[in-house]
Amino acid sequence: MIEKDGRSRVVIEHVQPQINSGRFPVKRTVGERLTVIADVFADGHDEVRAALLVKHEQDSDWQEIPMEFQGNDRWEASFTPEKRGIYEYTVQGWVDHLLTWQKGLKKKFEASQDVGVELLIGANWIEEAAERAPTHEAQTLRNWATQLRNESNQSAGVTFALSQEVTKLVEAYPDKKYASLYHRTLFMEAERQKALFSTWYEFFPRSASYEPGKHGTFKDCEQLLPRIAEMGFDTIYLPPIHPIGDSNRKGANNAVTAQPGEPGSPWAIGSKDGGHKSIHPELGNIDDFVSLVNKAKEFNIEVAIDVAFQCSPDHPYVKEHPQWFRWRPDGSVQYAENPPKKYQDVLPINFETEDWENLWKELKSVFEYWISKGVYIFRVDNPHTKSFIFWEWCIREVRRQHPDAIFLAEAFTRPRVMEQLAKIGFNQSYTYYTWRNTQFEIKQYMTELTKTDMREYYRPNFWPNTPDILPEMLQNGGESAHISRVVMAATLSSNYGLYGPVYEFGINTPVYAGKEEYLDSEKYEVKHWDWNRRTKIRDVMTRINRIRRENPALQTTWNIEFGETDNQQLLCYAKVDDYKSNKILVVVNLDPHHVQSGWIKVPVQYLNLSAGSTYTVNDLMTDTRYQWHHEWNYVELHPGVMPVHVFRIE
Numbered sequence: 001m002i003e004k005d006g007r008s009r010v011v012i013e014h015v016q017p018q019i020n021s022g023r024f025p026v027k028r029t030v031g032e033r034l035t036v037i038a039d040v041f042a043d044g045h046d047e048v049r050a051a052l053l054v055k056h057e058q059d060s061d062w063q064e065i066p067m068e069f070q071g072n073d074r075w076e077a078s079f080t081p082e083k084r085g086i087y088e089y090t091v092q093g094w095v096d097h098l099l100t101w102q103k104g105l106k107k108k109f110e111a112s113q114d115v116g117v118e119l120l121i122g123a124n125w126i127e128e129a130a131e132r133a134p135t136h137e138a139q140t141l142r143n144w145a146t147q148l149r150n151e152s153n154q155s156a157g158v159t160f161a162l163s164q165e166v167t168k169l170v171e172a173y174p175d176k177k178y179a180s181l182y183h184r185t186l187f188m189e190a191e192r193q194k195a196l197f198s199t200w201y202e203f204f205p206r207s208a209s210y211e212p213g214k215h216g217t218f219k220d221c222e223q224l225l226p227r228i229a230e231m232g233f234d235t236i237y238l239p240p241i242h243p244i245g246d247s248n249r250k251g252a253n254n255a256v257t258a259q260p261g262e263p264g265s266p267w268a269i270g271s272k273d274g275g276h277k278s279i280h281p282e283l284g285n286i287d288d289f290v291s292l293v294n295k296a297k298e299f300n301i302e303v304a305i306d307v308a309f310q311c312s313p314d315h316p317y318v319k320e321h322p323q324w325f326r327w328r329p330d331g332s333v334q335y336a337e338n339p340p341k342k343y344q345d346v347l348p349i350n351f352e353t354e355d356w357e358n359l360w361k362e363l364k365s366v367f368e369y370w371i372s373k374g375v376y377i378f379r380v381d382n383p384h385t386k387s388f389i390f391w392e393w394c395i396r397e398v399r400r401q402h403p404d405a406i407f408l409a410e411a412f413t414r415p416r417v418m419e420q421l422a423k424i425g426f427n428q429s430y431t432y433y434t435w436r437n438t439q440f441e442i443k444q445y446m447t448e449l450t451k452t453d454m455r456e457y458y459r460p461n462f463w464p465n466t467p468d469i470l471p472e473m474l475q476n477g478g479e480s481a482h483i484s485r486v487v488m489a490a491t492l493s494s495n496y497g498l499y500g501p502v503y504e505f506g507i508n509t510p511v512y513a514g515k516e517e518y519l520d521s522e523k524y525e526v527k528h529w530d531w532n533r534r535t536k537i538r539d540v541m542t543r544i545n546r547i548r549r550e551n552p553a554l555q556t557t558w559n560i561e562f563g564e565t566d567n568q569q570l571l572c573y574a575k576v577d578d579y580k581s582n583k584i585l586v587v588v589n590l591d592p593h594h595v596q597s598g599w600i601k602v603p604v605q606y607l608n609l610s611a612g613s614t615y616t617v618n619d620l621m622t623d624t625r626y627q628w629h630h631e632w633n634y635v636e637l638h639p640g641v642m643p644v645h646v647f648r649i650e
């Protein structure tokens with residue numbers, strides 16, 4: 001059986017972007033362009049044309065966007081989503097006889113051949129196009145066909161046939177009877193802008209009190225909002241806010257047994273006071289929490305909460321749904337792990353339980369419950385230790401009802417696993433940035449994130465530290481490293497965050513030499529921070545966050561171009577906005593201990609600067625201006641003064 005019309009001669013292949021052959025949608029935010037490329041060609045020498053077909057899933061009509069020929073059978077078109085939701089896209093190609101005729105006519109006429117018959121053939125094609133045009137234009141086309149038939153002067157006929165007005169009108173009504181359609185419909189999800197541009201400040205609400213020795217509350221968190229807003233953060237991320245279990249409670253510095261009075265790790269969720277939908281009593285009650293969420297909105301701050309699907313042995317689920325845990329012959333459950341880390345105070349959930357459907361529904365309802373309280377951003381703890389198939393379902397279902405929901409995958413694990421979590425729906429992902437220090441490492445990692453197909457589905461969120469990770473660079477590099485690492489996170493990636501208090505106060509003592517964990521970690525203790533204290537690091541955080549808000553070039557991750565340097569300790573990169581009007585050039589001294597100087601090659605072409613022109617670079621970190629003339633320019637960065645330049649090119 002011949003399934004297709006044998007006259008469909010166009011081949012369409014290598015349509016990009018597509019993730020796993022279209023199994024997963026590519027990601028964009030509203031207003032963020034999607035550029036689609038494809039190879040479209042036919043046998044012989046006929047002219048081919050191609051169009052990108054796009055539609056929002058709720059619309060019935062396809063929008064047709066002409067693709068532009070890039071040479072070598074490659075075609076390209078762009079589309080910018082205007083509303084949130086899923087868009088479908090595919091590619092169509094067809095042989096264009098009118099265009100073929102026009103090109104042939106031109107060649108023959110230029111070769112001084114007789115084109116009398118050609119003009120008659122063209123008249124027929126134009127008449128056919130009239131059949132596809134609306135009445136008023138159909139009449140014009142018919143008139144042109146008559147004009148061509150009656151034209152006695154071949155030169156005038158050719159000029160007319162190739163004129164812009166004829167070309168424009170015949171292009172508008174192509175003959176697509178035998179058009180080919182790419183064999184697949186692909187998907188793109190357009191999300192709200194925050195999925196791409198967000199600035200996170202993590203702190204433990206139990207340490208929020210201004211008063212030493214007092215357990216912090218949500219009311220205390222409200223007091224911190226003006227301070228956090230002043231620093232320019234738009235998202236506060238709170239580690240778990242639920243009741244903390246007593247059984248196997250951990251003590252200071254990860255001791256497996258807590259001393260009386262120790263508060264335990266907030267990730268040991270669940271006690272007689274409730275589980276994932278309850279509030280730790282010392283923080284306040286649900287009304288206090290909702291009040292914090294609403295108050296934060298007044299400062300343009302969103303509250304993000306931590307969702308850790310694991311249970312303290314005291315969690316109500318353990319008694320109510322014992323089938324959700326894997327019991328061993330001795331009546332115990334093996335505690336949770338993220339090898340080599342051991343979480344002796346929590347039980348993992350068994351995603352292979354016979355009762356998986358009820359488990360899934362309950363876990364999804366946790367997100368729904370917090371959404372009903374005004375929370376739309378979730379930092380998901382260790383998602384890679386729960387099944388992919390669950391996440392794909394859960395995120396899809398939650399976002400179908402609540403498209404504003406954003407899920408950040410807190411997975412520091414193998415690359416394929418992190419990538420899969422992003423493919424199946426996580427809107428943002430933690431990264432290896434935390435450990436990328438040298439020029440080579442940073443360039444290589446940024447290239448992988450932005451110039452491979454990861455760009456289509458993996459939205460990085462760069463964290464210089466977390467409560468779990470005090471990287472060696474911050475331990476050894478002190479204030480200078482804190483400054484350079486936060487400025488790089490904030491300018492390399494449009495999503496970035498940090499574990500705030502210890503960062504701004506420059507706390508960097510490891511639990512012991514060689515271990516990348518904070519001594520006396522807040523994970524196991526209530527801390528008292530001097531919230532009135534201003535540090536240079538805090539001032540830098542404030543300034544770089546303002547620079548990010550004021551410069552659209554820093555509100556996306558994908559627009560990076562590195563510049564050469566003659567010193568490996570200097571890193572140089574440029575970013576420009578879509579309109580090429582906002583241009584940022586960052587230079588970083590990667591060595592926190594020594595002055596580093598050298599020559600950097602400004603990527604002038606990328607920055608749209610004509611060679612040899614004079615331009616002003618305005619260092620937004622220090623409000624200092626320099627006049628530069630060439631590609632190569634000299635810089636000198638002092639770690640003790642300011643280890644970075646963030647230039648705006650003016």
Ligand SMILES: O=P(O)(O)O[C@H]1O[C@H](CO)[C@@H](O[C@H]2O[C@H](CO)[C@@H](O)[C@H](O)[C@H]2O)[C@H](O)[C@H]1O
Binds near residue numbers: 308382467
């Ligand atoms: O496994 P990760 O390094 O990605 O860390 C995340 O998950 C951990 C488990 O939830 C969590 O660990 C903390 O809570 C545990 C449970 O209470 C406790 O046993 C650990 O000692 C404590 O570090 C970690 O904070 C989180 O970021």
